[in-house]
Amino acid sequence: MGTALLTDHYELTMLASALRDGSAHRECVFEVFARRLPKERRYGVVAGTGRLLDALVDFRFEAEDLDYLRSAGVVDAETAEWLAAYRFSGDIDGYPEGELYFPGSPILSVRGTFAEAVLLETLALSILNHDSAIATAAARMAVAASDRPLIEMGSRRTHEESAVASARAAFLAGFTATSNLEAGRRYGIPTTGTSAHAFTLLHDTEKAAFSGQLAALGVGTTMLVDTYDITAGIRTAIEVAGPSLGAVRIDSGDLGVLAVQARQQLDSLGATDTRIVVSGDLDEFAIAALAVAPVDAYGAGTAVVTGSGAPTAGMVYKLVEVEGRPVAKRSENKASRGGRKAAIRRYKPTGTAIEEVILTGAGAPELGECDRPLQIPLVRSGDRVPDAPTLRDSRDHLAKALVTLPWEGLSLSAGEPAVPVLFSS
Amino acid sequence: MGTALLTDHYELTMLASALRDGSAHRECVFEVFARRLPKERRYGVVAGTGRLLDALVDFRFEAEDLDYLRSAGVVDAETAEWLAAYRFSGDIDGYPEGELYFPGSPILSVRGTFAEAVLLETLALSILNHDSAIATAAARMAVAASDRPLIEMGSRRTHEESAVASARAAFLAGFTATSNLEAGRRYGIPTTGTSAHAFTLLHDTEKAAFSGQLAALGVGTTMLVDTYDITAGIRTAIEVAGPSLGAVRIDSGDLGVLAVQARQQLDSLGATDTRIVVSGDLDEFAIAALAVAPVDAYGAGTAVVTGSGAPTAGMVYKLVEVEGRPVAKRSENKASRGGRKAAIRRYKPTGTAIEEVILTGAGAPELGECDRPLQIPLVRSGDRVPDAPTLRDSRDHLAKALVTLPWEGLSLSAGEPAVPVLFSS
Known part of the structure; x- marks a missing residue:
């Protein structure tokens, strides 16, 4: 078009x-x-x-x-x-x-x-x-997440084409993956996702759902454990997949508390390498607050695609x-102010930015040794x-x-x- | 696609x-x-x-x-x-x-x-x-604007395709027109627009700009009068176009005060039918506050396309x-809660809505005389x-x-x- x-x-x-x-x-x-x-x-x-x-x-x-x-x-x-x-x-x-x-x-x-x-x-x-x-909102989340992976999953909260552009902007800002398939195809961004609560509800039991997921997606998959009771959900997930399960995801509740409990439970079941993914209305402040929690990856949705306010x-x-x-x-x-502008950023010799200088008028600016x-x-x-x-x-x-x-x-x-x-x- | x-x-x-x-x-x-x-x-x-x-x-x-x-x-x-x-x-x-x-x-x-x-x-x-x-934000603006026309002009503040969908949603919600041409083509929504500050700045004088606009768009056009001095701008607009000028637009400043001054000035120049269009960061609250001002139409942008918060x-x-x-x-x-649902709204015989009833379970709901x-x-x-x-x-x-x-x-x-x-x- x-x-x-x-x-x-x-x-x-x-x-x-x-x-x-x-x-x-x-x-x-x-x-x-x-x-x-x-x-x-x-x-x-x-x-x-x-x-x-x-x-x-x-x-x-x-x-x-x-x-x-x-x-x-x-x-x-x-x-x-x-x-x-x-x-x-x-x-x-x-x-x-x-x-x-x-x-x-x-x-x-x-x-x-x-x-x-x-x-x-x-x-x-x-x-x-x-x-x-x-990108500006997403960069703050990426800074808050530090080295932990961050998945953009906000497509459903914004216009269907904004969703693709948002996934691109979030990846640029440091997110590691997106849920949006079109962003994967169009921009080569890694996509990720395993299951929603609907998949568990579809089955007669949580165990049947986890077994079905395991059979199709393998032991490295991420199981969503908060459809009914989280402790029972984690127990069932490890029972079905064994201690090599890739990850569990918690999408509701007090994530900091739940992550600690989940880590203890997983460790006690021998699933010491099973990662914990948390999601559910996370913004940069919530991500920062989870820095001390045993979380291995974050999923952020609404806050990313709406620019976090x-x-x-x-x-x-x-x-x-x-x-x-x-x-x-x-x-x-x-x-x-009027007139065409050029811009340089000045740095200390250590690399720290000192100031941005915006020059009005034609001609190239003179650059100092630490100017860019x-x-x-x-x-x-x-x-x-x-x-x-x-x-x-x-x-x-x-x-x-x-x-x-x-x-x-x-x-x-x-x-x-x-x-x-x-x-x- | x-x-x-x-x-x-x-x-x-x-x-x-x-x-x-x-x-x-x-x-x-x-x-x-x-x-x-x-x-x-x-x-x-x-x-x-x-x-x-x-x-x-x-x-x-x-x-x-x-x-x-x-x-x-x-x-x-x-x-x-x-x-x-x-x-x-x-x-x-x-x-x-x-x-x-x-x-x-x-x-x-x-x-x-x-x-x-x-x-x-x-x-x-x-x-x-x-x-x-x-649409929910736009409807509040349309209610606040009451019978006055409301133009959606927020395309530049949102994703280029969201802009088209936003124009559609705003029109559905009671807006009268949009600035977005694709929304005009795709959905048949009336589009509108005349000139920006850039057009005035392009010319050697404001008078030259207004003359150029008049020649191309005719006396029914809307002239943007706040590039330099609003009083001088209105005087020049009427001098160029005569008292049959369609409208003036004011895009900055205290719009309530400026509209009163503009109305007085226009009337004193015999331009009693020249309308006053105001724009510039209007949301539903700003529109409501202008109800007593002599404003003939509103242009709203950012607040519409971002859902006003x-x-x-x-x-x-x-x-x-x-x-x-x-x-x-x-x-x-x-x-x-689980289970498929049906919904009815109950009204008084006068037509005022009383309550919405959401019924769980199969089967059609029984409708009272004033239920819908x-x-x-x-x-x-x-x-x-x-x-x-x-x-x-x-x-x-x-x-x-x-x-x-x-x-x-x-x-x-x-x-x-x-x-x-x-x-x-």
Whole structure:
């Protein structure tokens, strides 16, 4: 399916007006940035850039799109004709996926004529706002989980296509697997899952259910033991599978207490290597609270796919330059100042990030020995720059970036951005 | 695209296990319900059923799907063979879209073998949880807006496909239009939009921008007047377009105060019929607070597409009956009791809803004179029941249903469900 109609009506009426008065062909720079981090978090995680670049390839107005736009009176004949030939031919730079961002960070920079660049606003923001919100929440969970595996299982709590994008963003942020099969196919993310309470209820006894699962999935499987009584469930699971059972899952109750009891019981049954997976409304705070519990893996659902209280990243797509002249809306705050921007992050020689410097104006910034430029070229003359980072590259990039934060920057509590942002011209 | 892989991994491993031990062919009833309403709201709005029935048509495992599932080790050869022939052949009943729901309401009832019904869990919940969350929030905004038009413009704040579904859910809930073009094409929803701040910034002067817009879009257009100074913006807009200008839009600042000033200024310029559209982070509370302001239409974005603090409806898909035997997880609360359910709503002779009665067990409920059954047949033997309600039918259904609520049920404040739910067997 084409992506061109995933766009707000007013992008096309602006285009129509600008084509008519000639301003459509002025060279412009649009930038994507966030005025603040949601919920006073310490950092944001850029995600979605790869999906946006994929969607850009399909951003063409086909005959059937134009038929609709004409018949609905959205555009006139001249505009429709222009759209039929439309193909973004400008340049895009941006923070790579998996990079950290802070208030004002110029996450994406789109350069081209007004006509070709304004059309991308809605799609660019939809993808970046959604995916970055999920990745930002997911990264906090991954930090809280530390070295323990983390499974994304929130598909059922969000739109069916958001679910796929959420699984991708969560994997980028450090999750180890997803329940979502389409995310497995589309992005190569490991998928996982064994059984739900329904499978136990389907059978005449819990033992029959566990036996059926064992026969089909083998002794390495994970058995869900809280359909009836957890102690009886664990006893039955080991009775059926033996002490080599892969894992048990507990999906309800006081998980910290239950995990301790389950560990003791499993150990007493000789199942010392049987892992304990916990799930059930886990967010970053619940995961952190379970750090001392004998838990081997977490499953997180609703909190991941809804951004744990911040389902959108609040990024905006602003016109900052017209024919080389900086422009800005009067009433906006400092963070949305006009003019194209470059960004560098400064580090101590030890590797700890000190500050992010956002420079307004043309020209490349001068880099000190411990400075790193944050933007990379993504599109040149309409074509995607080759050798773009893969999803796994982005995942590694984020893991390394998180290590550079000052220690208080990884705190789950609300507060100032982990790294101060300095504006300079 | 097929929809079969928009599914959690464990649905397929449960299928594999159940095929192997023979339990896959047991006749089952699964039900969708919500244990509570989000944020102690007074009512929920069912939405997404039409999208789910559309998605069901494409819920087939094609060769390429099966290749992936086999190569990723998700299913064995026997299960893959079963999936290749899979086609849901059971029955589905449910609350019609636009119906109100309360804690425990059996919103969807899926009957068939375990194998064929369990596979639909993830997709059904994704669609119903998302769309119902949006519709529930949007309905509160529509109630707050009363007779004033309400435009959904939140596409950029959510996943690009959620945006289309959100526009649909908001229209169902009483919104008058959307900014989303794909929603216009796919669902016939009126779309609207004129210009953003970027269009004004693109031009050398605000006057030049307004002149360009007027030339292209005509005098009935809406001019965005808050890029620089609102008073000067309104003066310029009327100077350019004359007192027949369709509308001005204000997108920032204290909208209540600014609307009063704008009305006075427009009237003093003779533009007494020029309407005032306000937008900018409006939710149901902000809309309600503007009831006394001279506002002619609202634009709402972020709050609609994120469910105004409740981005998911929390519905679950539970196995309640196996071969005629009621089943339920031990630890769940009363609302998830086993056994298939029917639901009726009781009304006073005046039409006010008194209570919702949920009856467990087979057989049709006895209806009193002022009782109304809530479930309708949606699918019979795998085929969609003909003459399903259209989106506009659902919109009308909701508008009528809201009128039946006791007056406190329309309150925006947190509290008890508007109508008590009574369980009976």
